[in-house]
Amino acid sequence: MNVAVGTQEQARNDAYSLPLEKIDPANADRFQNDTIWPYFERLRREAPIHYTADSAYGPYWSVTKWNDIMAVDTNHEVFSSADGIVLATLESIRENEKIRGPRDRNAGGFISMDPPHHGPKRKTVTPVVAPDNLARMAPQVRERAGLILDSLPIGQEFDWVDRVSKELTAMTLATLFDFPFEDRRKLTYWSDMFTNAPGHGPARSWAHKKEAADECFGAFADLWNQRVNAEPSFDMISMLAHSPATRNMDPREYQGHVVLLIIGGNDTTRNTISGSVYALNRFPEQYAKLRANNGLVTSMVSETIRWQTPLAHMRRTALRDFDLKGHKIKEGDKVVMWYVSGNRDEDVIADPNAYIIDRERPRQHLSFGFGIHRCVGNRIAELQLQIIWEEIMKRFPDIRVAGEPTRTHSSFVKGYETLPVVIPARN
Amino acid sequence: MPKIKYIEHNGKEHVADVPEGWSVMEGAVKNMIPGIDADCGGACACATCHVFVDDPAMAAKIPPKTDMEETMLDFAPEIAPNSRLSCQIKVTKELDGLVVRMPQSQH
Secondary structure, three states, X not given: OHHHHHHHHHHHHHHHHOOHHHOOOOOHHHHHOOOOHXXXXXXXXXXXEEEEOOOOOOOEEEEOOHHHHHHHHOOOOOEEOOOOOOOOOHHHHHHHHHHHOOOOOOOOOXXXXXXXXXXXXXXXXXXXXXXXXXXXXXXXXXXXXXXXXXXXXXXXXXXXXXXXXXXXXXXXXXXXXXOOHHHHHHXXXXXXXXXXXXXXXXXXXXXXXXXXXXXXXXXXXXXXXXXXXXXXXXXXXXXXXXXXXXXXXXXXXXXXXXXXXXXXXXXXXXXXXXXXXXXXXXXXXXXXXXXXXXXXXXXXXXXXXXXXXXXOEEEEEEOOOEEEOOEXXXXXXXXXXXXXXXXXXXXXXXXXXXXXXXXXXXXXXXXXXXXXXXXXXXXXXXXXXXHHHHHHHHHOOOOEEOOOOXXXXXXXXXXXXXXXXXXXXXX | OOEEEEEOOOOOEEEEEOOOOOEHHHHHHOOOOOOOXXXXXXXXXXXXXEEEEOOHHHHXXXXXXXXXXXXXXXXXXXXXXXXXXXHHOEOOHHHOOEEEEOOOOOO
């Protein structure tokens, strides 16, 4: 533990001694070693709208306080998603262009589109995550959660990420796509191959990433062809293949939707499930509170979504020059909304670094974004978290974190590669 | 003080005295009436305070939807022509007796 404390102290010293303009909050190394916090704290205090002139991502603005993030997120007329929603490294932009040619505007999934392109495409898939369908899916998610938990070893260390978080979310995603169930972990693998830079996660090189993308897009092209020639069914691929808004998409736009739905439907919930176990161990008095009152599962889920912030940021591009609280944002500038920082904004959230499962307004968090691009699958994410914890509480008095997790090397996906745990006993 | 009646999706009714100037959403949240989540806190930036205003005469007393309200509602499930975001309905004397009904769930 002393090593970790020392690292955090060093990070605090570094964060406050660097010249402000040299701060590059998107540095992925700091997300991996969990030393981002003092940097964002300093930016919120001293430069809440901040410009990094030179970085691996090129120049970009950082918006780190709640109200400013809200102002950018709800102003889609100025802050466009059509040029992409992730702050990508210049290297990854170059490598992707080599493979697929220059990126067209509004050509990815609907999350990377502005109105009027965005709305009809988003609405194509929303029935799958609407209340009626969630109610239909809940018993199935519960049964699967039970089977996963019943298969876990007792008194023996194992990786929670692999055995539980990835497994449950892969099953749910396979159902949403009506993807071959036995191949479900390919979805997890492809997601990790899309989000990781070479040398991180399972990705070895750009060529390796391309190989995985080709395999993924090939499998999804087959699914499209199957569904388009069959009667419409209630899964996202069939809906995309039959809806007037999406059935004439070119392959590249379809691929953009596949990437969006795989990452959005997988990494986020996966990492929040892992984050819930980790947070309840970091804050044992909160775990005790939960054990004493199962009724707190719902608010614990929302608090975990805030505390974890499974997607650390969303990026926009200014469509015209814009004055954001006295800062001259120029047309074409990249603007990053750091949800991970807004969720720790002490002016809006009381005691924001603490994990408190019975907050007065637990749903007050930025993790789903706000405005027209607000997370479409938020309720199915909450449903999976709610159910897994209801089933955990029935079975296990304790899940004990047995060592520090390894974290994802990314300033976008804020998650865990591994989380060693021990379950000492069954109820 | 204007009285607002909130009807949960399961039919349970709540009547609250809501000060003029508050929104209908605030009237629910501050009186702990369930069924309105208001995740964004009243910024017209989500759709988790969705309600139905059934009485056309009452609905006519509420200023029309802004583009942003239309857009946010457009992405919500269970939308009807009488759907509103309750954070965008400011309580006035004229709205005394307003009845709002809640959807199955807020998205």
